[in-house]
Amino acid sequence: MKKVFTIALLFFSYFPALTAKADEDIARVIKLSPEKITQHNVDLPLNQFRALEILADKNVSSHQVPRPYTMPDTTDHTKLFGSDLNDNGIRDDYERMLLKSYQRSEYVAMGILAAERWDKLLRLLHSQEQIKTRFQALELFNDNIAINQCYYSLQKVDKKLISPVLSYFNNDQLLEAKYQAELLLLDIIGNDQANFTFHQQPCERFADFAKSAIKGKLAAL
Template sequence: MCGIVMLSLKGLYRVKQGYRSLMLILLTAYAAPSQSEPRDVNHHIDLPFNQYSALTLLAKWQVSSTELPAFIEMSNDSLFGTDENENSVRDDYEKALLNAYQKPEYVVMGLLSTHVWQRLLQLNVDVNTIKTNKEAISLLVNSMSINHCYYLLQQVDQNLMSPLLVYFNTQQRLDAKKNAEHQLLTIIGNQQHKIEFPTEPCSVFANLIHSEPIQQYIEINNNI
C-alpha cells in the first residue's frame, strides 16, 4: 500500500513538473524578445481603440468614479469579490484601474482583460466551463496574449503597470489562476501543436471588444 501511495505521489510530482515546464516554454517562447530584436523605446504599438472610442466604451460600460459604490470592500477574500454597481467588474479592481491609469485606453484594456481572467476563475470552480479543446486553446492564447501585450507596452511606457496582480490580488485568486491554467493544458492534452499566438499580441483586445458576451453586455447597459 505504501508503495502505491509513493508511486502516486511521484506521478503527481511529474504532472506538476510537466505543467511548470510547458508553461515556462510557452512563456519564454512567446513573451521574451529575441536577442536579434533590441528594445526600441520609440516603437509605437497600435491599440484597437483611441482615446475617444475608449471614453465611449467606458460610458457604455458605466465605468467611472461616480458609478463606484460609496464603500468598497478592499480586503474581500472571496474568489469573485463584490460588484455592487453591477457592471460585471469587481469593485476593488474597477477602482484600482481608475486610480492607476490616466489614459482611458488603459482602463478599457484592464476591463477587457477581466473577461478572460474571470473565465479562468470560473474554470477553477467548474471544470465544465471549458468543454472543448478549441475553447481551451482560445482561452490560454488570450490570457498569454494579454500578458505579452502589456510586456510590449511596458517597453514603450516604463510607468505602465500590468493589472494582472491587481486582479489576482490574493493567494486564493493566484492559486485559482494557476489551477485553471493547469486544467486548460490538461484539456488541450496532446494537441499543443495547435496553439498559435498572434503576431500582434495587443490585437487580443480588438477580438475581446467584438466578442459576443461583451457586445451583449454593452447593449443591455445602453437599454437600461
Template sequence: MKKVFTLSLLFFSYFSASTAKADEDIPRVIKLSPKKITQHNVDLPLNQFRALEILAEKNVSSHQVPRPYTMPDTAVHGELFGSDINANGIRDDYERMLLKSYQRSEYVAMGILAAERWDKLLRLLHSQEQIKTSFQALELFNDNMAINQCYYSLQKVDISLISPVLSYFNNEQLLDAKYQAELLLLDIIGNDQANFTFHQKPCERFADFAKSVKKGKLAAL
C-alpha cells in the first residue's frame, strides 16, 4: 500500500506553488503578439497558429469568457466537473482562470489539453468504460506524468509560467477525487507498474494531444 500511495503522488509532485486568484470582473485579453519566445529560450510544444486553432475549435475566447454568477458550490452538490455555461466541455471557473492568467494563446491551449486528461482521470470514479486495460491505464498515467514534467521544464526558463494543475484541482473534494482516481488507475495497472515512463521530451505529448483536436477556423481573440 505504501508503494501505491507513493506512486499515486507522482502525478503532481513537481508543483507546490498555488496560482494567484485572478480578477473576477475584467478578463485579460490574449495578445496575438506578446514578447517573442524562440527555440533559444522556451521550446513550446505548440506554435501560436495551432494554439489559436484549438481555441477556435473549443470556442474559447477572451471576448466570450463565462461570467461568474451565484450558483450552488461544487463541493456541496458533489459535481466534480462544475458548471459549463457555454457548453464547450471546459469547467467555467477553470476557463476563466486560463484566459485571465495567461496572455499567450499557446499556454491557454496547453491548459485546455491538460484538462482533458484530468477530466478523463476523474471520470474513472463514475465509469471505467474508457479505461479498461492496463495499457490504457498506463497511457493515461504516463500522459499525466508528461504534463507535469513539461510544465516543470518550461518553468525553468519562463519563470512567469504557473502550472494550471492547482487551479483545476482547486478544492478539497477535487483533490480527494484525484487521489481516489489515481489509486483506481494504479489498481487497473496492477503488475505493469514497472512500465511507467518518464518521457525524455515530455512537452512533445502536448503536440500529440493537439493532433486529436479537430482543426477549425481561427477564433476572434
C-alpha cells in the first residue's frame, strides 16, 4: 500500500520533479524561431494535414460548434461524459473550448487526442474491458503523464498556451472520478509500479496517438 501511495503522489505531482527534464527536452521537441513565439509558429508533433484529418474524422469544425445547452432537470447528472449533441464522441463544452481557445488546428487535434486518453481513464470506473493487463495499464498511465509533460514543455515556449486538462476535468465530480480511476489503474499495475518509464520525447506520443487513430479508422472500413 505504501508503494501505491508513493506512486500515486508521483502521478499527481510530477511537474516539479520533471521541470529540469522538460527543459532538456524542449530543444528536441520544439524548433525555436527568431520570430516572436505565438500559437502559429511553435513546432508541434502533428502537421496541419494530419490535424485536419483528425478534425474531419471527428466532425469538428468552427461551423458546427455545439451550442451551449442547459440540460433538463430530469437528466442524470451522475454521467461523467456530459452532453454530446453532435454525436462525435467529444463532450460539447470541451469541444467548444478547443475551438474557442486554440487558433491552430494542430492544437485542437491534440486536445481531441488527449481527451480520448482521459475518456479511457474514466471508463475504468464502469468497466475494465479495455484495460485487462498490467501492460495496458502501464501504457495508459505513462500516456497520461506524457500528455501533461508535453503541454508543460510547450508552455515553456508558448507562454500563452493553456493545457486543456482542467477544461476536461472541470468540476469536482470529474476531478474525483479522475483520482479514483488513477487509483484503480495503479491497482491493476500492482507490483509493476517499479517498471514505470517516462517518455523521453513526450510530445511525440501525440504523433503516435494520431497514427493509431488513423489505423483504427482504416480497420473499421
